[in-house]
Amino acid sequence: MGSTIVALTVATALVFDFTNGFHDTANAMATTIATRALPPRTAVGLAAILNFAGAFISVAVAATIASGIVEQDGVTVPIIFAGLVGAILWNVITWFLGIPSSSSHALVGGVVGSVIAGVGSTGVIWTGIASKVVIPAVLAPFVCGLAAYIATMLSYRLTRRYRAERSSEGFRLSQIASSSMVALAHGTNDAQKTMGVVVLTLVAGGQLSAGSGVPLWVKFACAAAIAAGTFSGGWRVIKTLGTRVTEIQSPQGFSAETSSATSILASSYFGFSLSTTQVVSGGVMGAGLGRKGGVVHWMVVRNMVIAWLVTMPAAGLMGAVSEEAVSAFSNPTVGVGVVGGIMVAILTTFFVMARRHGNVTSQNVLDEDVSTPGARAPVPVGA
Amino acid sequence: MIAASLSEYLPLGDLGKILVTALFVAVVAPTAVSLAIAGLDRRAEAEEHHTSPVAGIALIAAGVAVLAALIGIGLYSLIES
Numbered sequence: 001m002g003s004t005i006v007a008l009t010v011a012t013a014l015v016f017d018f019t020n021g022f023h024d025t026a027n028a029m030a031t032t033i034a035t036r037a038l039p040p041r042t043a044v045g046l047a048a049i050l051n052f053a054g055a056f057i058s059v060a061v062a063a064t065i066a067s068g069i070v071e072q073d074g075v076t077v078p079i080i081f082a083g084l085v086g087a088i089l090w091n092v093i094t095w096f097l098g099i100p101s102s103s104s105h106a107l108v109g110g111v112v113g114s115v116i117a118g119v120g121s122t123g124v125i126w127t128g129i130a131s132k133v134v135i136p137a138v139l140a141p142f143v144c145g146l147a148a149y150i151a152t153m154l155s156y157r158l159t160r161r162y163r164a165e166r167s168s169e170g171f172r173l174s175q176i177a178s179s180s181m182v183a184l185a186h187g188t189n190d191a192q193k194t195m196g197v198v199v200l201t202l203v204a205g206g207q208l209s210a211g212s213g214v215p216l217w218v219k220f221a222c223a224a225a226i227a228a229g230t231f232s233g234g235w236r237v238i239k240t241l242g243t244r245v246t247e248i249q250s251p252q253g254f255s256a257e258t259s260s261a262t263s264i265l266a267s268s269y270f271g272f273s274l275s276t277t278q279v280v281s282g283g284v285m286g287a288g289l290g291r292k293g294g295v296v297h298w299m300v301v302r303n304m305v306i307a308w309l310v311t312m313p314a315a316g317l318m319g320a321v322s323e324e325a326v327s328a329f330s331n332p333t334v335g336v337g338v339v340g341g342i343m344v345a346i347l348t349t350f351f352v353m354a355r356r357h358g359n360v361t362s363q364n365v366l367d368e369d370v371s372t373p374g375a376r377a378p379v380p381v382g383a
Numbered sequence: 384m385i386a387a388s389l390s391e392y393l394p395l396g397d398l399g400k401i402l403v404t405a406l407f408v409a410v411v412a413p414t415a416v417s418l419a420i421a422g423l424d425r426r427a428e429a430e431e432h433h434t435s436p437v438a439g440i441a442l443i444a445a446g447v448a449v450l451a452a453l454i455g456i457g458l459y460s461l462i463e464s
Contacts, residue, residue: 147408
């Protein structure tokens with residue numbers, strides 16, 4: 001396989017890693033920013049540093065992605081490229097809409113879709129998809145939501161006799177620690193997923209032998225890409241998770257982030273690779289319900305859940321279409337170049353549209369009068 | 384039947400351990416923070432009444448120590464995983 005097509009695919013993987021970073025900044029820092037525990041720019045800066053550091057801690061998840069989701073034998077570099085295109089497009093669409101969907105599921109969906117289009121359904125390890133992606137995706141938000149609900153109730157009960165500003169300050173300081181743990185765990189989990197894809201690409205392209213470890217330059221490149229994406233700040237998703245699901249106070253932010261960090265770290269310890277987005281979203285919902293008088297905006301939650309359900313099939317469809325488009329060219333390098341060019345044009349369009357329609361920045365992320373297309377003014381339905 | 388089907392794809396024992404861990408931390412972490420907040424409150428009162436702040440400082444230290452232990456366990460599990 002030519003080195004040009006391998007280089008293009010690795011570059012596309014790093015673009016995905018960047019979108020993963022800016023899409024998922026909200027996971028660690030949305031509640032921290034919402035409760036003003038840290039200024040927005042400081043929060044995303046801290047998350048970027050911890051994502052970078054987290055990427056070097058472990059490579060277990062990279063191995064899962066490289067070998068546990070699709071059969072390595074039938075996978076070619078153009079197929080991986082097409083899968084990445086599907087994942088990137090879905091990430092950018094959901095970012096534009098301000099919906100916290102799972103980047104991990106977009107990646108798995110995109111690769112599975114392109115593999116089905118390229119080699120058929122036999123190229124997919126369906127038991128791996130069920131045990132490593134689907135079942136954890138269903139269970140994780142409930143586990144984290146329950147823990148956050150209990151933690152929030154306890155937080156308010158145990159501190160009700162103290163002055164509000166003192167307890168608020170205590171929880172704000174603790175929240176910095178809990179959200180930092182989420183950022184570190186996110187770097188460990190999500191940067192590794194891209195490392196796994198890059199390793200898969202290098203193996204498929206003949207640059208690396210099957211079963212090889214993750215080269216240091218791959219670790220560094222993936223860590224840098226996810227950190228850069230995180231630092232750019234996915235303000236649209238931060239706005240939804242931090243202000244639109246529920247009105248978050250510092251005890252709730254602490255409870256949501258602590259429960260999320262615990263769920264992610266305990267799951268990683270037992271070998272499950274969770275979507276940090278779904279875990280944190282479950283935690284925010286649980287924290288919203290745990291405060292007396294707290295209101296969860298179920299219309300926003302409904303949009304999020306729909307996005308979760310649609311993510312894998314939609315990214316898979318985009319991956320499959322990309323694979324068909326690449327394979328329509330007799331020279332795969334030309335096909336990858338053309339599809340890559342179309343992807344860049346689509347991404348540019350979305351970024352321009354985002355600037356024109358409700359441009360959310362670090363300055364206005366907490367303003368109520370700025371809205372994104374996918375998360376309009378919430379309708380409170382229940383407590 | 385659902386549990387039996389689920390156990391084919393997911394070790395239910397591990398799932399139970401994850402749930403227990405999440406619930407354990409959901410109880411311990413807010414308790415630790417509330418200890419520290421109580422300590423801050425007592426220390427402030429001691430300053431106001433010109434009495435010894437030792438009890439307040441001890442509560443703050445206990446709360447921070449528990450939180451630090453939780454962070455340590457989290458980092459350990461991250462490295463071990």
